[in-house]
Amino acid sequence: MRTRLTSSLSENLIIIKNFWKQFNAKLKSVHMPMTQPWIKYGITLYEHGQYYYFCGVVSNQCYPLDFELLHIPRGSFLQYTHTGSMDALTQTINTIWKQELPFSPYKTTDTSIRYLEVYKEGFSFQSSDSTIFIYVPIQEDENKDFLYLPAKTILAGSGAQAGKSYAHSWFGMDFNMNLYKGCCHGCVYCDSRSKCYQVADFDIVKGKQNALAILEMELRKKRKKGTIGIGAMSDTYNPFEKTQCLTKGALALIERYGYGVGIDTKSTLILRDIDILKRIAKQYPSIFKITITCAQDSLSKQIEPFAPVSSKRFETVKALREAGLFTGILLMPILPFINDTEENILTIVQKAHEAHANFIFVYGGFGLSLRDNQRDYYYHWLDQHYPGLRFTYEEHYHKCYSCNSPHSRRLYKLFVKECRKYGILYRMSDIIRAYKSAIPNEQLQLTL
Ligand code: SF4
Structure with a gap:
């Protein structure tokens, strides 16, 4: 009553x-x-x-x-x-x-x-x-169910390569680390879902327990400094980072112990840490890579449903560049028969130019890799959004790991031509040389 x-x-x-x-x-x-x-x-x-x-x-x-x-x-x-x-x-x-x-x-x-x-x-x-x-x-605490998994180590790699040739390395990283396990950006093509990585419930983000304490111990013990890659297996700027702050804490340690950083992300949250990133980049070579696979927001929303849309990522590239940080685009993967169009590639290069990107990198031609359960996941998504396309994939690629677009060569030629036109780096060796040789305290300052 x-x-x-x-x-x-x-x-x-x-x-x-x-x-x-x-x-x-x-x-x-x-x-x-x-x-x-x-x-x-x-x-x-x-x-x-x-x-x-x-x-x-x-x-x-x-x-x-x-x-x-x-x-x-x-x-x-x-x-x-x-x-x-x-x-x-x-x-x-x-x-x-x-x-x-x-x-x-x-x-x-x-x-x-x-x-x-x-x-x-x-x-x-x-x-x-x-x-x-x-x-x-x-209001519900959105992090109340956030899980932490036990971790013994955080930093991988010896750093022995530091200062030597980076010819065959991935963006010249000396060390690598993932502070989180799993990723909730939902990219339909994500390779980290593959069985071989053994990440249970991949779409649920888990933190690594005592990550910062372990990292500090490891950083203190290393005899050589180097650039530390973050985010290869899981986007380190997932939504939980806003409150868990593992990445922010790790950056503070990286700054304190005099290392550099190489971050891969699709998230705009990286801009929260722009001040500390600037300080780190002044003390040791650092590089920032924003993954963008489609020029159109509608398509990025479809294939990377829970990550910020492409236009937000271009804005992020621009903001990082304005801060004087060496930043470019990872243009990968390209999904055969979906975003492997001239228009997509040309528009991405054009927008990268407008955002003053230092580089655009494409790995091993225009295509994607597929294996075991990750292939099943991707094909299931194709069935829902592009009915019938899985049969074209099966016909073209059978069980192959590398699935390049049938237009890969033509698109790559076009891509190279456009990058040259705008003076954007696209070769790994050139990209590494450029950021490693950036003299501390004198990284490029833009007048935009
Ligand atoms: S952001 Fe990277 S790790 Fe996360 S789902 Fe997408 S491809 Fe996988």
Whole structure:
């Protein structure tokens, strides 16, 4: 049953006390059976600019006409206990809303239910040791289920190569690390889903336990400095990084111990760390790679559903360049018969030029790699979005690992021509040479 409240707390206390009497009398008159042990709810609700108070019970019986069915949404609540007479309840409610909640780390929800009073055994109307439980709905903690997995090491690689030839290395990385396991960007082609990497529940991001403590120990012990690659197996700027801050913490250590960094990401969150990235790049060669596979946002949304769309990634490249950071684009993979068009490649190079990208890199021609369960995942997606295309794939590639576009050669020629036209680097050796030779404190500053 509901009644209207006013804006005066003292008036409301009288309204509520009288309404409980009315409600209890009604319960008796309709012989409403209740759960045992008994439990009753007082619910304050705000609807269309008006506060209401509900008296309620849980019952599976058909309810009388002047009753209503109120659904309390599942969610998280803060629980408080009021001890004392019911007359003092207003004071407790006041304390909760004016003194407790404004300084707590929790945010109340904007749903209509403001709070619930729960009356059960232990409640006695005027007794000084009577208890009433108060529940305030709060916003869900999106990280409450975030998992950490045990880790023994973080940094891979010896750094022995540092200062020597980088001719055959991946962007000249001396060390590599992944602070997270799994990735939730949902890219349909993701190779990290392959069985051989043994990442269970790949789409659920897990953190590595004590990652920063382990990393610090490893960085301190290394005899040679070098550039540390982050994000090869999992995007280190996943949405959980906003609150877990493993990447941010690792960057602080990288800065403290004098290393460089090479980051692969699709996320705009990298811009949060731009200041520390600038300081790191001044002390040791560093490189930033933003993966962009499609010029059109609509297509990127389809094939990389939970990553920022391509236009946001181009903006990220531009912002990193404006900060003087050596930044380019990883143009991979290219999905045969989907984004292997001249228009896609030409537009990406054009937009890279507009964003002042230092380089665009394509690995092993225009195509993608497919194996075991990752192939199944990709084919399942093809069936849903491009019905019939899997048969073309099966016909062209059978069980091959490398699946290059039939237009790969022509597209690559065009790509090289366009990169040369704009002075964008595209060969691995040139890219490595360029960023490794950037003199500390003198990285390119752009006048845009
Ligand atoms: S961002 Fe990288 S690691 Fe994450 S799903 Fe996409 S391809 Fe895989």
